[in-house]
Amino acid sequence: MATALTEPVLAETPPATIEKVAVIVSKGSLEGVYPALILANGARMEGIEANVFFTFFGLDAIRKDRAAKLKVATVGNPGMHMPTLLGALPGMSAFATRMMSRQMEKLDIPPVPEFLDLLADSGAKLYACQATVEMFGLTEADFVPHVEKILTVGEFYDIAAGGEIIYT
C-alpha cells in the first residue's frame, strides 16, 4: 500500500545577503581587470565591504607605470572571434583596446586609473600579493598610492574572513 510522503519542512533561514566580498585579480589584460573592478565597486555601491587582492599579472592594474596602459588580449582569446594570426597583427591589440575603452566610457565605466580612485574613495581596500611582488622584483613605490599594503596570502585570508571570495 502506498503511503503519502510528508513534505519535508525546511528550517527557517534568515534572508541571504552578502555583507563582504574579496575579489582576487590575477590577470593583467584590460578584459581581465575590468570585471574585478566592476564587481568590487558594485559591492561598495550596495554597502558591501570589498577587499581586492592583486596577484600575478593582475599587479599591472595597480602599477603606476602600467595602470593606464592595460591592453585587450587579441591572441589566445576565443572571445574575440578572430583568427589567432589576425589577432597577432601589429596594432590589433591597440585597436581592440581603443574600441573597448570607448565602449566602456559610453557605459559610464571609467578608465582603470580613475576606476582605482573611485574604488579607494568608495572605501574598497586594495592589496598587492607579496609573493608575486617579490617575483617581479617590485616595491611599494611601484604601486599607485591607493594600495593599502603588500600582503601574504595568509594575511589576505585573515582580512577576507567571513566574506565571499571571487577569483577573476
Place this chain on the structure above:
Amino acid sequence: MATLEIAATPVEVDAEGFLVDPTQWTEELAEEIAREHGIAELTDRHLQVVRFMRERFFASGASPSVRALGKESGVPIKELYELFPKGPAKLAARIAGVPKPRGCI
C-alpha cells in the same frame, strides 16, 4: 502597490520602496525616508546630493550613477559614501524620490 503614508498624504511606492511618481516628492517626505534608512537628519550636504539627483532625473530621465554624482553634484565620492553609507546612488535616489539608478558604476 504599496503606499507610504507621510503627513497624512499617502504616496505610492514600488516593491523596493522607491517613489512611483517623483512629482509627489516633498522635502518632508525625504526626511521621513532618510530616517527609515538610518540617516537621522538630512544635512545641507545630503540635500545638495538629493537636489542634484532630482534635477538630473528630470533633465535626462535617468538617475545619475555614483561616478556622475562624484563629478557633478559638488560632493566628492568619499563624502558621498560617508553621507549615504549603505550605497550612495541607491539611497540618495530613494530619498530623492526618483527611480533606482540602473548603472553598474
